[in-house]
Amino acid sequence: MVKISDVAAEARVSVATVSRALNGNPRVSAELRRRVAEAAERLGYRPNGIARSLRRQSTDVIALIISDVSNPFFTAITRGVEDVARQNGLSVLLCNADEDPVKEATYLGVVEQQKVAGVILSPHSAATDVGRLHDTGIPLVAIDRHLSADVDTVMVRSRDGARDATNHLIDAGWHRPACITGPEDAETAQERLAGYLEAVRAHGNLAEIFVHASFRQEGGVRGAAQLLDARNAPDALFVANSQQALGVIEEVRRRGRRIGVDLGIITFDDAPWAPFVDPPMSVIAQPAYDIGAQAATLLVERIRTGMQGMTRHSMLSTTLIVRESSRLSSP
Amino acid sequence: MVKISDVAAEARVSVATVSRALNGNPRVSAELRRRVAEAAERLGYRPNGIARSLRRQSTDVIALIISDVSNPFFTAITRGVEDVARQNGLSVLLCNADEDPVKEATYLGVVEQQKVAGVILSPHSAATDVGRLHDTGIPLVAIDRHLSADVDTVMVRSRDGARDATNHLIDAGWHRPACITGPEDAETAQERLAGYLEAVRAHGNLAEIFVHASFRQEGGVRGAAQLLDARNAPDALFVANSQQALGVIEEVRRRGRRIGVDLGIITFDDAPWAPFVDPPMSVIAQPAYDIGAQAATLLVERIRTGMQGMTRHSMLSTTLIVRESSRLSSP
DNA sequence: CTGAAAGCGCTAACAG
DNA sequence: CTGTTAGCGCTTTCAG
Numbered sequence: 001m002v003k004i005s006d007v008a009a010e011a012r013v014s015v016a017t018v019s020r021a022l023n024g025n026p027r028v029s030a031e032l033r034r035r036v037a038e039a040a041e042r043l044g045y046r047p048n049g050i051a052r053s054l055r056r057q058s059t060d061v062i063a064l065i066i067s068d069v070s071n072p073f074f075t076a077i078t079r080g081v082e083d084v085a086r087q088n089g090l091s092v093l094l095c096n097a098d099e100d101p102v103k104e105a106t107y108l109g110v111v112e113q114q115k116v117a118g119v120i121l122s123p124h125s126a127a128t129d130v131g132r133l134h135d136t137g138i139p140l141v142a143i144d145r146h147l148s149a150d151v152d153t154v155m156v157r158s159r160d161g162a163r164d165a166t167n168h169l170i171d172a173g174w175h176r177p178a179c180i181t182g183p184e185d186a187e188t189a190q191e192r193l194a195g196y197l198e199a200v201r202a203h204g205n206l207a208e209i210f211v212h213a214s215f216r217q218e219g220g221v222r223g224a225a226q227l228l229d230a231r232n233a234p235d236a237l238f239v240a241n242s243q244q245a246l247g248v249i250e251e252v253r254r255r256g257r258r259i260g261v262d263l264g265i266i267t268f269d270d271a272p273w274a275p276f277v278d279p280p281m282s283v284i285a286q287p288a289y290d291i292g293a294q295a296a297t298l299l300v301e302r303i304r305t306g307m308q309g310m311t312r313h314s315m316l317s318t319t320l321i322v323r324e325s326s327r328l329s330s331p
Numbered sequence: 332m333v334k335i336s337d338v339a340a341e342a343r344v345s346v347a348t349v350s351r352a353l354n355g356n357p358r359v360s361a362e363l364r365r366r367v368a369e370a371a372e373r374l375g376y377r378p379n380g381i382a383r384s385l386r387r388q389s390t391d392v393i394a395l396i397i398s399d400v401s402n403p404f405f406t407a408i409t410r411g412v413e414d415v416a417r418q419n420g421l422s423v424l425l426c427n428a429d430e431d432p433v434k435e436a437t438y439l440g441v442v443e444q445q446k447v448a449g450v451i452l453s454p455h456s457a458a459t460d461v462g463r464l465h466d467t468g469i470p471l472v473a474i475d476r477h478l479s480a481d482v483d484t485v486m487v488r489s490r491d492g493a494r495d496a497t498n499h500l501i502d503a504g505w506h507r508p509a510c511i512t513g514p515e516d517a518e519t520a521q522e523r524l525a526g527y528l529e530a531v532r533a534h535g536n537l538a539e540i541f542v543h544a545s546f547r548q549e550g551g552v553r554g555a556a557q558l559l560d561a562r563n564a565p566d567a568l569f570v571a572n573s574q575q576a577l578g579v580i581e582e583v584r585r586r587g588r589r590i591g592v593d594l595g596i597i598t599f600d601d602a603p604w605a606p607f608v609d610p611p612m613s614v615i616a617q618p619a620y621d622i623g624a625q626a627a628t629l630l631v632e633r634i635r636t637g638m639q640g641m642t643r644h645s646m647l648s649t650t651l652i653v654r655e656s657s658r659l660s661s662p
Numbered sequence: 663c664t665g666a667a668a669g670c671g672c673t674a675a676c677a678g
Numbered sequence: 679c680t681g682t683t684a685g686c687g688c689t690t691t692c693a694g
Contacts (some may be wrong), residue, residue, distance in 0.1 A: 049444035278609030382687035
């Protein structure tokens with residue numbers, strides 16, 4: 001490995017000069033700057049990021065810990081984060097907590113040990129312990145879900161979206177809307193259920209029908225099966241995320257029910273496939289890219305300013321996109 | 332920040348003892364081991380991963396550089412990599428090269444500087460320069476696409492899969508199968524086109540119709556538009572990846588063509604939505620999870636053995652899954 | 663079995 | 679403007 005002292009020897013200057021020249025310090029003569037650059041080039045020198053980090057007590061990588069890599073919602077967020085990170089010369093270390101509190105804790109530990117410059121986290125639950133990070137002084141911004149700790153957050157009005165979805169189902173003429181939401185300990189699951197409940201209660205004479213299930217596709221099949229097996233089965237479903245929705249479709253088809261005729265469906269998240277399934281899926285779209293971009297922007301500010309200022313909370317809105325799956329049409 | 336010397340003071344031992352105790356070195360008395368553990372606990376000590384890496388000249392993180400985070404094929408690979416990495420005490424740094432040679436080079440530089448223990452890369456093209464990594468002695472395994480450099484690889488028989496897809500289209504009764512493949516410089520795009528061409532030529536009397544497009548959804552839109560606008564338009568499409576397939580569906584619908592009646596379609600990659608679009612999509616499925624798992628296994632071996640032994644090449648097979656989109660049925 | 667001390671490669675005072 | 683030097687926090691000889 002060629003190190004800075006090798007370059008110094010080759011360029012016949014001190015290591016300090018090499019460091020300065022390579023880091024664009026203005027008070028180094030053009031002549032030496034050139035000699036250093038040439039020597040470094042000739043030797044194929046690459047600075048050792050580890051050593052630099054140790055000395056500087058900081059890294060130029062941020063961590064993004066998301067709940068599920070296979071969920072398009074989170075990959076869209078990832079793109080938002082990446083774009084603004086790159087604009088600011090930061091790399092992003094993506095971690096997949098997989099809706100698993102243990103993995104989440106592991107990754108939190110890893111990024112703390114690696115002394116990343118900051119972290120963006122979609123916490124599994126508000127109880128996620130980020131005290132360690134806080135003690136270490138590593139800036140954190142929470143996305144998608146709240147944290148009991150007082151940190152910057154960028155969220156979407158999940159509850160409002162859920163209410164909109166449910167109201168839409170009711171307005172479309174369905175009589176027994178139900179809700180398939182995520183695991184009980186996930187905040188987004190609670191919020192979406194709460195929105196559903198608000199809408200249903202506001203209408204007075206409607207039954208409250210809901211079930212908790214995993215946020216994965218198989219959660220959707222289980223949830224749908226359970227609801228559809230019940231004595232007073234629902235005639236419409238508000239589903240909490242797009243992966244579950246796929247499972248719901250699967251199960252509903254298996255039972256030979258016709259979506260949009262026998263059963264109305266609307267789901268959270270405008271997945272890329274939503275317009276193309278049969279029938280096209282009505283959705284509550286979340287501004288995923290913007291969530292990522294805003295979170296990264298907030299984080300970069302914290303990193304640059306060294307944590308000053310009070311915490312900021314950003315709330316983004318969802319938008320209802322009506323397609324066919326939620327319409328009540330005669331066969 | 333509490334450092335090792337603080338723990339040493341608290342436990343009234345030397346820093347060396349703390350280091351040994353915490354790293355499970357057997358030649359430290361049970362008594363001291365306990366005292367150190369307690370002191371560390373009391374102080375909330377977390378080892379500094381950066382410092383450790385600098386000293387050890389190695390990290391316990393590997394990098395996975397993929398071509399596109401939003402492609403389910405790559406997220407499935409990611410899961411495979413993550414699972415075996417975790418089993419081996421490694422964290423994975425996921426980087427999204429985004430089918431962009433510049434971003435790819437940037438990330439390659441970053442992971443080199445960060446001195447990761449190894450990297451798994453799906454190279455944009457065989458020409459991707461990994462010489463730097465090689466010089467640094469960082470193990471590398473290529474996935475999904477070849478590299479001109481001689482490294483471990485795990486690939487799938489793309490060409491065979493493409494041939495199977497095309498033959499299936501022909502066997503189903505379509506007369507003018509065409510191919511929408513990826514960008515000209517992407518190897519997977521070339522291979523899938525080659526497989527298509529082989530099948531078509533083997534049948535003698537068939538036209539060779541194809542177009543290159545981006546691997547994204549809008550690539551599918553453009554490709555389909557271009558092909559369908561041509562004078563002698565195809566009556567069936569073999570599409571090179573699932574994101575393009577979504578675009579193809581979009582464009583085909585816009586034109587009012589009926590898939591499975593007017594037009595046959597089959598695509599690479601069994602995306603989660605494939606069974607649920609209208610009509611259900613026939614696909615060539617790739618063992619994505621296994622690709623990731625095998626690649627990680629290979630990488631871990633290299634890391635452990637310090638690069639010894641000759642390079643290994645693994646070839647996985649695809650499987651044809653026939654659903655409705657490729658069937659020729661009367662309206 | 664334990665401690666003292668030498669660096670890993672780099673940056674940032676501090677001198678000159 | 680350039681060079682010398684002291685560490686960043688940790689692991690690992692080398693002594694004891």
